[in-house]
Amino acid sequence: MPAEPPPAPAPSTPSAPHLSRRRLLGMAAAAPLAATGALALGAGTAHAADSAYVMGYFTESPDMLAADYGLHLAVSTDGLQWTPLNQNAPVATPTAGSGGLRDPFILRKQDGTFVVLATDLYGTDWTYVSQYIHVWDSTDLRTFTGYRRMKLHDMNTHSWAPEAFWDAGRGQYAVIYSAVNSSGHNVIMVNYTSDFVTAGSPQVFFDPGYDVIDGDMAVGVGGWNYLYFKKNSTLVGARSTSLDPGSFTEFSTAVSHGGTEAPTLVKSLTSSTTWYLWGDTWSPNGVFYAWQTSSLAAGTWTALDQKTYTQPLNSKHLTIHPITSAEYGNLIAKWGTPTWNRLKSYNYPDRYVRHSDYVGRIDAYAFDPYPDSQWKLVPGLADSSGVSFQSVNYPSRYLRHYNYALRLDANDGTSTFAADATFYRTAGLANSAWASFRSYNNPTRYIRHSNYLLRIDPISTSTEQQDATFYVGY
Numbered sequence: 182m183p184a185e186p187p188p189a190p191a192p193s194t195p196s197a198p199h200l201s202r203r204r205l206l207g208m209a210a211a212a213p214l215a216a217t218g219a220l221a222l223g224a225g226t227a228h229a230a231d232s233a234y235v236m237g238y239f240t241e242s243p244d245m246l247a248a249d250y251g252l253h254l255a256v257s258t259d260g261l262q263w264t265p266l267n268q269n270a271p272v273a274t275p276t277a278g279s280g281g282l283r284d285p286f287i288l289r290k291q292d293g294t295f296v297v298l299a300t301d302l303y304g305t306d307w308t309y310v311s312q313y314i315h316v317w318d319s320t321d322l323r324t325f326t327g328y329r330r331m332k333l334h335d336m337n338t339h340s341w342a343p344e345a346f347w348d349a350g351r352g353q354y355a356v357i358y359s360a361v362n363s364s365g366h367n368v369i370m371v372n373y374t375s376d377f378v379t380a381g382s383p384q385v386f387f388d389p390g391y392d393v394i395d396g397d398m399a400v401g402v403g404g405w406n407y408l409y410f411k412k413n414s415t416l417v418g419a420r421s422t423s424l425d426p427g428s429f430t431e432f433s434t435a436v437s438h439g440g441t442e443a444p445t446l447v448k449s450l451t452s453s454t455t456w457y458l459w460g461d462t463w464s465p466n467g468v469f470y471a472w473q474t475s476s477l478a479a480g481t482w483t484a485l486d487q488k489t490y491t492q493p494l495n496s497k498h499l500t501i502h503p504i505t506s507a508e509y510g511n512l513i514a515k516w517g518t519p520t521w522n523r524l525k526s527y528n529y530p531d532r533y534v535r536h537s538d539y540v541g542r543i544d545a546y547a548f549d550p551y552p553d554s555q556w557k558l559v560p561g562l563a564d565s566s567g568v569s570f571q572s573v574n575y576p577s578r579y580l581r582h583y584n585y586a587l588r589l590d591a592n593d594g595t596s597t598f599a600a601d602a603t604f605y606r607t608a609g610l611a612n613s614a615w616a617s618f619r620s621y622n623n624p625t626r627y628i629r630h631s632n633y634l635l636r637i638d639p640i641s642t643s644t645e646q647q648d649a650t651f652y653v654g655y
Contacts, residue, residue: 231450231503234260235322235512237285237297240269240495243466244549247495250274250281250303254322255655256512260447260457260501261490265655266516269494273325275315279303282315284342284443286500287322290354291347295319295502296377298343298356301330312336314343314358316377321508323515333372334383336360340370342395342443342498348373348424355424357386359394369396369410371426386426387419399446399456400424402477409433409444409458416444416460418480433480438462438470443498446477450503458482459499466547467497468531487530491654494523495551519655521555521573526630527611527650534635534651536572541580541587541635550574558653562592562599563621569602580635582620587628587635604628610646617649 236255240247251271255263266272275282281303288296296318301311313330333340333356341359348355353373362368362385371386387396387408399407408429409418418433436458443461458472469492472482492499504512524534532543535553548554552574561567562579570580578589581602592598600622609615610627618628626637629649640649 230505230507232506233258233504233509234501235287235504235508236263236493236496236499236501237287238493238496238499239271239281239283239285241467241497242495242549242551243547246549247551248304250283252282252285252297252299252317252325253493253496254512254516255493255496256504256509258509260450262652262654263491263493263496264513264518265493266512266518268517268519269655272516273297273317273328275299275301276328277330278311278313278315279309284498286342286344287502288345288354289502295322296345297325298345298377300339300341300343302339302341310337310339312340314340314356318377322504322512329378331356331374331377331380333358333380334360334370336383344397345377346398346400350424353381355386356380357396357398359396362388366392367394369393369408384426387429388427389419389431395443397444397446399448399477402448405478407446407477409446411442411444414440414442414463416441416458434482436460436472436482436484438484441470445499445501447501457485461498467495468492468547469496469499488527488652491523491525491652493655494555495547521557521655522653523554523655524556524616525652525654527609527615527652528644528647529630529633530652532633536575536578536580536589539578539589541589542633543630543635544633556580561603561605561621563596563603564605567603567605567621568618569604582623582637585623585626585636585638587637609650610640611643611650615650615652617651 234257238253240249251274253271254266257263278301282299283302284300286298299315301313312334313332316329316331317325318327319325338361343358345354345356353375356372357369359367360370368385369387370383372380372383374380393410395411397409405420407420415435415437417435419429419431421428440463441460445459447457449455454475456474456477462468471485473485474482526532526543531545533546533554555573557571558568559571562569572578577591579602580587581590603621604618607617610617620626620637625639627640627649
């Protein structure tokens with residue numbers, strides 16, 4: 182987590198062992214759905230009309246209440262704030278092998294359709310060995326057909342975190358993945374395929390002599406091809422002027438935020454020079470961090486403020502791919518948007534509004550029970566032009582103030598309760614693009630956090646304005 186004042190006591194979140202990964206957000210902080218020209222993208226090809234993004238992921242949470250090893254999807258118009266589809270439930274689930282997936286990857290093929298690849302692994306049994314990966318075909322990411330597993334090798338080792346890119350020189354797709362070599366450490370392997378049904382013989386794609394996993398590619402950028410990977414809990418880049426196995430040389434400055442893995446390179450669709458690098462933290466906590474550069478060739482990165490991006494709830498090891506505005510709209514129409522929201526703190530953007538023991542507070546993401554942070558913003562109980570916060574996991578209860586402190590109480594049907602539980606949404610006091618919430622029956626007071634606890638107070642200072650500002654997202 183970013184450096185903040187020491188957190189208040191919160192429910193314990195035991196960690197779990199973890200290794201492999203995948204891809205995450207792609208980014209462009211610019212006007213939604215602005216058409217751009219074709220761009221070179223990590224492990225994919227952008228089309229002239231690409232103006233939005235789709236993300237694939239699986240879900241876990243600290244106590245594994247959210248563990249779901251199917252393919253989940255989210256969409257975004259800017260690649261920073263994401264809308265989960267299908268109520269954050271899976272849209273496809275493997276039926277062979279382990280019966281679950283990790284590390285999904287989405288690629289638009291040369292014919293304009295999509296292929297989805299994933300690690301064949303249900304849960305966190307790292308002793309499970311599969312020489313196969315899961316594969317689906319899709320014309321539009323609304324239907325998934327031709328489910329199969331593709332065998333990559335006969336070795337007694339895993340096939341983790343598969344990705345693919347088009348190798349024009351070979352006229353085939355390269356499928357790269359993590360596996361243990363004869364020396365006993367993880368390397369990046371490659372197989373070539375024309376149809377994602379059968380694969381050629383495995384080859385070592387990248388072996389610097391030490392343990393590496395989670396390869397992620399950006400092909401054909403200024404005459405270079407880039408490979409980012411996990412090395413000693415950091416994200417590091419290598420590059421080559423060719424796509425030949427064994428041709429990549431490490432060059433970049435390592436970045437990390439604690440133990441970091443699952444590097445994901447994404448080219449902005451609205452900037453000719455901006456790139457983003459995303460990384461996942463270990464364990465089921467699954468917190469993502471992002472870095473930015475204006476020169477991929479420089480190999481240096483600057484951390485993004487967490488205010489600028491929000492990952493889907495419980496998302497792990499994501500893949501991101503550009504899509505058209507029509508595809509974006511079609512995915513929303515097919516799968517629908519969530520019926521709930523989460524509220525992120527402005528000045529503690531790693532923290533979200535939640536209830537714990539019926540007390541309103543902000544706590545650092547991720548936590549369980551995760552539904553404590555899910556709210557239905559319904560018409561105000563005392564004034565329908567206002568808003569009330571209905572708990573998703575305790576639907577008879579609402580956030581209300583009592584002696585100025587916010588707590589989760591059952592609606593007793595009285596006018597006093599309705600007034601205490603009603604707020605007017607306004608432009609954010611610290612940032613007008615965010616939101617603040619003014620009390621209905623104490624109109625000089627706003628919801629704010631103080632020592633991580635929620636209450637209603639008069640607001641005057643800039644610090645108080647930040648305490649009273651929230652991002653309403655998912």
